[in-house]
Amino acid sequence: MDKKYQIFISSTYEDLKNERDQVIKAILEMGHIPLGMEMFSAGDEEQWQLIKRQIDDSDYYVVITAHRYGSVTDEGISYTEKEYDYACEQGVPTLGFIIDDKAQWPQNICDKSDKDIRALDNFKNKIRTKMMQSWSNKDDLYGKIAISLTKQFNLKPRKGWVRSDQITNPEIPNELARLSEENAFLRNQINELSALDNKEQSIKQSIKQLQSYSFEISTKDKKYSKPFNYVELFLKISKRLLEQDYSYRFNIYLSSEILGRNQSEELISTNDVKTWLCDLETFNLIDRVRISDDIRLVKWGITEHGRDILAYYRKIELSHPNPKSETVIET
Incomplete structure (x- = not known):
């Protein structure tokens, strides 16, 4: 023009x-x-x-x-x-x-x-x-x-x-501006949905990997034991992680909640609990909120990735309120 x-x-x-x-x-x-x-x-x-x-x-x-x-x-x-x-x-x-x-x-x-x-x-x-x-x-x-x-x-x-003969319809610029704004909004929505989808896929992949590692939770004398994987372990101790707790208390908690042992009876090996906590840290589910040379006095909390996995399971529980049902991760 x-x-x-x-x-x-x-x-x-x-x-x-x-x-x-x-x-x-x-x-x-x-x-x-x-x-x-x-x-x-x-x-x-x-x-x-x-x-x-x-x-x-x-x-x-x-x-x-x-x-x-x-x-x-x-x-x-x-x-x-x-x-x-x-x-x-x-x-x-x-x-x-x-x-x-x-x-x-x-x-x-x-x-x-x-x-x-x-x-x-x-x-x-x-x-x-x-x-x-x-x-x-x-x-x-x-x-x-x-x-x-x-x-x-x-x-x-x-x-x-x-x-005057070069002037376009005055409504056209307004309509183009509106469409441009709408396009930007929709692109942003698509990006957000794509990000959520990618995040959910990442969570599912992490859960699948955690489920592939199985181990026995048992007392020192091996009289009491139960098969477990890292997803089950993480979900079991998640409440204490949200409140943040020390390594030695996880030993007592797991012995009581999983094997039914009280503090005066034979407990789970401290070394086993130490290994499991370090493994969960490697999977970026928990991290150390208080550092100590004595592993028993290390204080543990939950990571953002760990919160995402808890939120994913909570969403499934709300959709299928059956505590006995097992969660199946689709691939």
Whole structure:
């Protein structure tokens, strides 16, 4: 779409007439729309309202200064400075062009009073706080205008103007934006579901691996024993893991809960319990929350992966509330 920008040109008039003509020429040659104060009469409040509307509609604002401050408004500032302040207030990108102090300039179009000179200096300092270039003559200004505007078009692209026959249905951009937002939402949903599916597959794989390791839980004298796998062991001690507990208490707990032995009777071997806990740690189901050189005083807790497996089994229990049923992991 061929976009044209409207550029408001502000300056004193009589002393910069030739320079303004060069600026207008440069903008027209770039294919854009120059707009100047030549069509407005200074001092007319209705015309000032019109100037404000034109600045509002402009995409960029150019101010040119030489050695005259210009006619002063009732507020005590020049009309040029008033226009500049208004453009800044409205957020219109501004480009300032201040004549070089060393440039030759006719004395008859320079301010003579100290008051005007100070006001002009203050205005120039204000312009220097934003994007600004110096110029030495109208040809120099002509070249710098074109370069500076081109940079601004790239740095701060604006709405601009287009031919009516180039305008598409205004509902189309809104619909495209809506569809883009909906597409992003659905893609995010798919990614989340995919992540959940991958997580569940990982949990099932871990359970299958844990179920493949079988061992005997027995007392030291081997009088009492029971076959077990690591899933069953982990689920059996999970409550104590959630509360965090010491190694030696797992020995007592397993002897009581699995083999029916009390603390005064023959218990499971401490070395066996130590091996099982270390194996569960290797499977990333538990970790040490308190370190000790004495393995009996190591405190154990459950890992995030361990919580995922517990949540998986809890979900199955809630779906099939039969405590005697065995959980089958589908492959």
